[in-house]
Amino acid sequence: MSRRPHEPKSDRTETPATPQPLQDNAGKIKIKMPKLSSKQLYAVIIGVLFFGSTAAYAFFSSPTAQAQPNVPDHVSQAAGSLQDSNVGPLGGIHEHFRIAVTLDGVPIDFSRARYQLRDQRFHFEDGDGVTGHMHATGITLGYVFSTLGMKLDSTCFVLDGGREFCSDGTKRLEMFVNGRVNAEFEKYAPKAAGTDTQMDDIVITYG
Known part of the structure; x- marks a missing residue:
């Protein structure tokens, strides 16, 4: 059996393929969202409510948000x-x-x-x-x-x-x-x- 001659090692480094977004049959891009556990989802909801209520309190308690009397x-x-x-x-x-x-x-x-x-x-x-x-x-x-x-x-x-x-x-x-x-x-x-x-x-x- 004949042997192939030894091929020299290439200096080129292969670039890993970039993941492509999933597409459906109609060609629309589908973004795959990570799945959250019930505990993680609960923590996200609590965080949104906390920061929202904090921002609302800061606004309505500021002097500029205080209602001024209506003087004719x-x-x-x-x-x-x-x-x-x-x-x-x-x-x-x-x-x-x-x-x-x-x-x-x-x-x-x-x-x-x-x-x-x-x-x-x-x-x-x-x-x-x-x-x-x-x-x-x-x-x-x-x-x-x-x-x-x-x-x-x-x-x-x-x-x-x-x-x-x-x-x-x-x-x-x-x-x-x-x-x-x-x-x-x-x-x-x-x-x-x-x-x-x-x-x-x-x-x-x-x-």
């Missing part, structure tokens, strides 16, 4: 409005005062939901329409009423719906602080009346 145009430039630069940062204080407003013999019910928790720095809360809560320094009655969409000055009280109650020849707008006449109106800054436990009692009347 007719009070947007009022003294003591929400843009008042004299109002300090949130959390500077936590003080209270009592207030009552009666217009033409009809009291304003600040316990209504539309007047509750309208602003972070000042608000009524827990269905109480008498006790005002202040969480910043420099808050005036002008600021207080602007958070409710209202306006107060020395001659007029304007409700959130736009109705005006202005002093004229027959009716007057008056304000009393701790039983005494006070003419500061929107510029008045509520405060403790002499002691840490006694709050200002503010009464505003028109008629």
Whole structure:
């Protein structure tokens, strides 16, 4: 039997074939997904829920996501409005005062939901329409009423719906602080009346 002559060893290195995607009879590419065990699938679902809830909490707890009170145009430039630069940062204080407003013999019910928790720095809360809560320094009655969409000055009280109650020849707008006449109106800054436990009692009347 004849032997083949010894062939010299080639220096070429064979490149392994690249796996090709599976194709069906129609020529469409089919991606073969790895199979997950029930435990692995459960871990993936828990991970997605965790990161999703964390991202949602971070967004809704950010200051930019906080809802801002809707102040009508007719009070947007009022003294003591929400843009008042004299109002300090949130959390500077936590003080209270009592207030009552009666217009033409009809009291304003600040316990209504539309007047509750309208602003972070000042608000009524827990269905109480008498006790005002202040969480910043420099808050005036002008600021207080602007958070409710209202306006107060020395001659007029304007409700959130736009109705005006202005002093004229027959009716007057008056304000009393701790039983005494006070003419500061929107510029008045509520405060403790002499002691840490006694709050200002503010009464505003028109008629």
